[in-house]
Amino acid sequence: MNKLNTPRFEQPEVSANAYQTIREFIYNEAGIDLGSGKQTLVSSRLNKRLRHHQLNSFDQYIELLLNKNSIEYQMAIDLLTTNETYFFREAEHLNLLKNLVLQHQPKDRNFRLWSAASSSGEEAYSIAMVLDDFFGSRGQWEIFGSDISSRMIKKAKSGLYQCHRIDAIPKDFLRKYCLKGTGEYDGYLLVDKKLRAKTRFAEINLTKLLPEVGEFDVIFLRNVLIYFDNKTKKNIIRSLTSKLRSKGLLFIGHSESLKGMDLPIKLIAPTVYQKK
Numbered sequence: 001m002n003k004l005n006t007p008r009f010e011q012p013e014v015s016a017n018a019y020q021t022i023r024e025f026i027y028n029e030a031g032i033d034l035g036s037g038k039q040t041l042v043s044s045r046l047n048k049r050l051r052h053h054q055l056n057s058f059d060q061y062i063e064l065l066l067n068k069n070s071i072e073y074q075m076a077i078d079l080l081t082t083n084e085t086y087f088f089r090e091a092e093h094l095n096l097l098k099n100l101v102l103q104h105q106p107k108d109r110n111f112r113l114w115s116a117a118s119s120s121g122e123e124a125y126s127i128a129m130v131l132d133d134f135f136g137s138r139g140q141w142e143i144f145g146s147d148i149s150s151r152m153i154k155k156a157k158s159g160l161y162q163c164h165r166i167d168a169i170p171k172d173f174l175r176k177y178c179l180k181g182t183g184e185y186d187g188y189l190l191v192d193k194k195l196r197a198k199t200r201f202a203e204i205n206l207t208k209l210l211p212e213v214g215e216f217d218v219i220f221l222r223n224v225l226i227y228f229d230n231k232t233k234k235n236i237i238r239s240l241t242s243k244l245r246s247k248g249l250l251f252i253g254h255s256e257s258l259k260g261m262d263l264p265i266k267l268i269a270p271t272v273y274q275k276k
């Protein structure tokens with residue numbers, strides 16, 4: 001092929017104005033505070049959308065985005081969120097859950113846990129393994145996972161994962177709860193059907209009015225508060241706390257803090273709070 005005829009996509013720069021508009025967009029829609037000077041991050045995350053629409057500038061892209069073109073709107077949210085997660089992340093929380101919470105659960109009703117900001121579902125399924133192991137196969141429990149990213153929720157619902165970063169799954173749990181793929185699924189694992197049956201996922205934006213989801217014994221809200229400013233953090237914790245049973249527990253990420261905030265919860269262990 002003649003090289004001169006090969007279409008080339010020049011990577012456009014994100015101007016200061018364009019950056020400010022995208023920064024405001026993701027703050028208003030998801031509560032995520034990008035901070036200043038993250039033009040390179042924004043450019044690397046959104047460039048494929050410019051290419052997809054054959055646009056030459058971020059100004060053109062913004063026009064499309066703010067036009068409430070719903071596909072682009074969700075795409076941009078999907079791409080601007082950070083979805084890093086893995087099985088048995090911060091596993092001390094799972095030990096705490098077993099030793100501090102599950103022992104004391106009433107036997108006459110479902111134990112309900114919400115993995116809010118669950119990303120692609122590894123957190124929810126890690127907890128599901130712990131619950132099934134603790135309560136036994138007839139155990140009464142359910143997990144609800146949610147995230148703002150439709151792409152992540154789709155992946156979570158499938159329960160299918162590439163076999164990288166699975167080292168933290170205890171070996172007996174791997175044998176008991178993870179099906180190893182073969183043929184075209186070589187290199188993948190599928191979470192056991194009985195765990196998937198008790199774990200459901202939905203798209204929820206935590207900065208908006210929460211839908212009717214019932215009350216939970218425990219809420220995991222880990223590794224997402226770091227993206228919010230104090231005002232957003234406070235609003236989210238208040239609305240999530242309203243979905244906790246009395247004395248229910250809230251787990252946040254190990255590098256996160258709610259220090260000095262006036263909230264209806266009290267610290268009972270590092271990064272673990274109880275509803276007052």
Ligand SMILES: C[S@@+](CC[C@H](N)C(=O)[O-])C[C@H]1O[C@@H](n2cnc3c(N)ncnc32)[C@H](O)[C@@H]1O
Nearest residue numbers: 030081083085117119148149205206222223224
């Ligand atoms: C870094 S992941 C954390 C996943 C998991 N909780 C963990 O600790 O491994 C953060 C997740 O928060 C989600 N997120 C960001 N803003 C959100 C919002 N306003 N509402 C709901 N989810 C949000 C992102 O889409 C992303 O999947």
